[in-house]
Amino acid sequence: MATVATPGVRPSVQMRKAMSQRNARVGFFFAFPFLLGFVTLQVYPLLASFYYSFTQFNVFQPPIWIGADNYVQLFQDPLFWTSLRNTLFMVIVGVPVQLVVALLAALLLNSKVRGIAVFRTLVYLPTVTPVVASSLLWLWLLNPVYGPVNWVFVHILHVSGPGWFATAAWAKPAMIFMGLWGIGTAMVVFLAALQGVPEQLYEAARIDGAGAWQRALRVTLPLISPASFFLLITHVIDALQIFVTAYVIGGGGGGPQNALLFYALYLYQNAFNFLKMGYASAMAWLLFLVILILTLLIFRSSRRWVYYEG
Amino acid sequence: MNSLLTRRALLRRTTVAGIGLASAAVFTSCAGGVGKPAPAVVKAEYWHSWSTPPVVKAVADATAEYNAQHPGREVIARWGIPATRALLAVAGGQPPDIVTLYPGGTLSEWANNGALRSLTPLVQASRYDLTRFVQSQITHAIFDGQLYALPLGMGAYMFYYDRKIFQAAGISAPPKTLQEAQQISQKLTEKSLGGFARVGFLPFAGFSGNGSGFSLYSYLFGGKIWSVKEQRFTINTPANLAALRWLTDYYRAYGPTAVDKFTAGFGNQAQDPFFAGKLAMEINGQWQVFNAKNFKPNLDYDVAPIPYDEQHPQLRNSTMTRGNSLVLPKGSHHVEEGWSFITWMQTGNAPVIMAKAVNNMPAVRSYLSDPRLTSIDPRYARFLAYLRNGNVQPQWPPTPVTGILPNAFQTDVDAATHGAESPQQALAHIELVMQENLAAMQRRGKSA
Numbered sequence: 001m002a003t004v005a006t007p008g009v010r011p012s013v014q015m016r017k018a019m020s021q022r023n024a025r026v027g028f029f030f031a032f033p034f035l036l037g038f039v040t041l042q043v044y045p046l047l048a049s050f051y052y053s054f055t056q057f058n059v060f061q062p063p064i065w066i067g068a069d070n071y072v073q074l075f076q077d078p079l080f081w082t083s084l085r086n087t088l089f090m091v092i093v094g095v096p097v098q099l100v101v102a103l104l105a106a107l108l109l110n111s112k113v114r115g116i117a118v119f120r121t122l123v124y125l126p127t128v129t130p131v132v133a134s135s136l137l138w139l140w141l142l143n144p145v146y147g148p149v150n151w152v153f154v155h156i157l158h159v160s161g162p163g164w165f166a167t168a169a170w171a172k173p174a175m176i177f178m179g180l181w182g183i184g185t186a187m188v189v190f191l192a193a194l195q196g197v198p199e200q201l202y203e204a205a206r207i208d209g210a211g212a213w214q215r216a217l218r219v220t221l222p223l224i225s226p227a228s229f230f231l232l233i234t235h236v237i238d239a240l241q242i243f244v245t246a247y248v249i250g251g252g253g254g255g256p257q258n259a260l261l262f263y264a265l266y267l268y269q270n271a272f273n274f275l276k277m278g279y280a281s282a283m284a285w286l287l288f289l290v291i292l293i294l295t296l297l298i299f300r301s302s303r304r305w306v307y308y309e310g
Numbered sequence: 311m312n313s314l315l316t317r318r319a320l321l322r323r324t325t326v327a328g329i330g331l332a333s334a335a336v337f338t339s340c341a342g343g344v345g346k347p348a349p350a351v352v353k354a355e356y357w358h359s360w361s362t363p364p365v366v367k368a369v370a371d372a373t374a375e376y377n378a379q380h381p382g383r384e385v386i387a388r389w390g391i392p393a394t395r396a397l398l399a400v401a402g403g404q405p406p407d408i409v410t411l412y413p414g415g416t417l418s419e420w421a422n423n424g425a426l427r428s429l430t431p432l433v434q435a436s437r438y439d440l441t442r443f444v445q446s447q448i449t450h451a452i453f454d455g456q457l458y459a460l461p462l463g464m465g466a467y468m469f470y471y472d473r474k475i476f477q478a479a480g481i482s483a484p485p486k487t488l489q490e491a492q493q494i495s496q497k498l499t500e501k502s503l504g505g506f507a508r509v510g511f512l513p514f515a516g517f518s519g520n521g522s523g524f525s526l527y528s529y530l531f532g533g534k535i536w537s538v539k540e541q542r543f544t545i546n547t548p549a550n551l552a553a554l555r556w557l558t559d560y561y562r563a564y565g566p567t568a569v570d571k572f573t574a575g576f577g578n579q580a581q582d583p584f585f586a587g588k589l590a591m592e593i594n595g596q597w598q599v600f601n602a603k604n605f606k607p608n609l610d611y612d613v614a615p616i617p618y619d620e621q622h623p624q625l626r627n628s629t630m631t632r633g634n635s636l637v638l639p640k641g642s643h644h645v646e647e648g649w650s651f652i653t654w655m656q657t658g659n660a661p662v663i664m665a666k667a668v669n670n671m672p673a674v675r676s677y678l679s680d681p682r683l684t685s686i687d688p689r690y691a692r693f694l695a696y697l698r699n700g701n702v703q704p705q706w707p708p709t710p711v712t713g714i715l716p717n718a719f720q721t722d723v724d725a726a727t728h729g730a731e732s733p734q735q736a737l738a739h740i741e742l743v744m745q746e747n748l749a750a751m752q753r754r755g756k757s758a
């Protein structure tokens with residue numbers, strides 16, 4: 001510090017002011033590349049897409065202002081509702097299934113058996129696989145004709161297996177089934193939370209005569225609720241934005257009878273296949289609203305079920 | 311000099327060196343200019359998106375031949391440029407002079423977006439004869455009464471059947487009508503646990519989607535998707551309804567979900583369902599002849615005219631075509647050179663070179679009997695003959711919203727064949743969707 005180098009001389013107020021101004025300038029200078037990128041690549045497109053959502057815009061010609069027409073049209077578009085229903089199915093059915101399985105896996109992997117590190121690695125490993133690769137892999141595993149899963153159905157159980165991704169009824173269940181392969185991240189978060197539960201609470205509960213079920217319900221679940229809360233929010237948002245897996249499995253289309261036409265996929269089709277940028281922008285802003293509302297609702301509800309120690 | 315090189319000094323020196331080099335370059339180029347004046351070569355850029363080596367080479371060979379025959383002109387072919395990038399270049403005011411567009415609605419949409427130069431004045435000025443082409447490839451390039459493209463090769467569909475499977479079942483000839491195909495299909499279908507081991511014929515199997523397949527069945531039942539005169543979609547009509555009813559009944563007989571499971575097992579190349587014996591018959595394009603050569607050389611098959619609906623015998627020998635085209639973007643600088651090149655590509659060796667490389671067929675009628683092509687394969691020769699004499703329609707009509715058509719059909723045709731909608735509801739809905747999109751496009755046309 002300057003004060004140390006020249007003992008006895010204290011910088012005047014003016015000097016300090018000048019220095020802080022200089023610091024601000026230097027700081028701004030170094031932050032400038034980021035700010036430039038942030039404003040031009042994030043803020044501007046964000047605001048522009050809001051404007052475009054009120055226009056008819058095909059990228060090649062200047063946008064034409066059409067007021068709220070895109071939003072009105074959206075509500076009359078059956079495919080919009082199909083895509084919304086498909087997506088909400090994944091949120092309402094898929095997310096709970098995924099979290100429960102991840103929690104069960106975490107409970108198993110929290111036990112003290114030999115080679116537990118190997119098991120933990122094995123469960124986490126699929127998360128490392130690129131999504132496109134794992135989607136293609138599952139497309140093959142669940143192929144109704146030559147896939148190994150249906151081979152088991154036909155040759156060992158002697159029944160015809162489900163049609164999985166090829167049929168409208170089984171396509172979304174197949175997506176959820178496939179999603180279980182990627183529970184690694186949620187499992188790790190749950191595992192960390194489980195290991196943070198103090199042993200003495202279980203001891204006390206045991207002394208009070210609580211059984212295994214009661215200990216799980218009254219001790220474990222409340223103490224890992226912050227982790228559950230975090231995972232719930234991130235998984236809901238992820239489910240609302242499902243795209244890559246659906247795009248790969250449906251080959252860019254909506255799958256059998258549009259059973260895999262998820263919201264983000266339909267948005268993409270409108271933007272890049274049909275060049276309806278205005279319409280797609282309107283869809284993006286509606287999705288933003290849906291995510292915002294759901295997240296707020298979950299936050300609201302958290303007061304009643306999320307428990308923070310201390 | 312032994313002094314330390316400071317940054318400033320380094321900068322100064324490199325600048326001096328740079329200026330020196332640059333001036334030297336200017337001097338030498340001037341010197342060259344004095345010695346031998348370069349002829350003024352007009353350079354035209356030709357963009358296409360092909361990237362497979364044989365096709366890139368074919369285009370390069372053709373342009374080289376053009377350049378050799380046209381001193382003072384040079385067409386520079388640039389390959390692997392996606393159509394969207396070319397369109398952005400047009401929108402940005404820096405267009406190439408010639409572009410190749412591919413099937414799938416881009417042509418009429420580019421025209422609708424004002425990205426293309428009308429060729430009609432050029433055709434009229436040079437009295438260029440358009441009857442030399444297979445007419446479906448001209449029909450699909452006319453938009454609002456103006457011609458926007460000349461063809462560059464085309465593909466078409468015919469009926470394929472596996473002769474070995476036919477012989478084993480004691481069937482001597484391919485079906486003449488769709489109803490005959492339906493009966494033969496039942497005979498040739500074999501079940502297995504978990505579904506089918508083989509299905510005789512599936513109406514949509516050879517197409518990229520049910521949507522693109524439907525346009526053919528519409529023609530076969532005497533239907534039309536678009537009325538050029540009224541400039542509106544004519545989807546919900548008795549003829550199209552008859553087509554969709556026939557298709558729906560067809561899939562019902564096999565169980566649409568069972569068919570979905572079966573078709574999910576279809577692969578590509580050697581695993582193609584027709585090559586693997588999973589389908590005994592299919593409607594597919596001429597590219598399948600070349601695929602068979604590569605992946606299943608000993609397959610005993612033949613091609614035949616597409617079966618017609620028994621109510622419409624006059625529509626026998628029908629097919630639909632899709633093709634690549636040559637266009638001149640709006641704002642291009644070398645219109646005359648561009649026109650010279652795209653008309654030259656319809657002459658001499660070019661149509662043969664291109665058809666051989668792309669595995670498609672020339673759109674110029676006189677080349678359909680060219681021995682260099684008919685000798686390639688007897689089944690390919692049948693395709694060429696079919697185009698000479700057949701009832702040929704473009705796959706999709708040129709409309710401002712053609713790009714959306716396949717998808718609009720896909721959704722509702724699927725719903726109908728799966729019993730989620732009645733055929734009537736399906737067609738009414740497709741027409742509604744398409745008319746709405748058309749109206750939105752026309753509204754933009756007025757306000758622009």
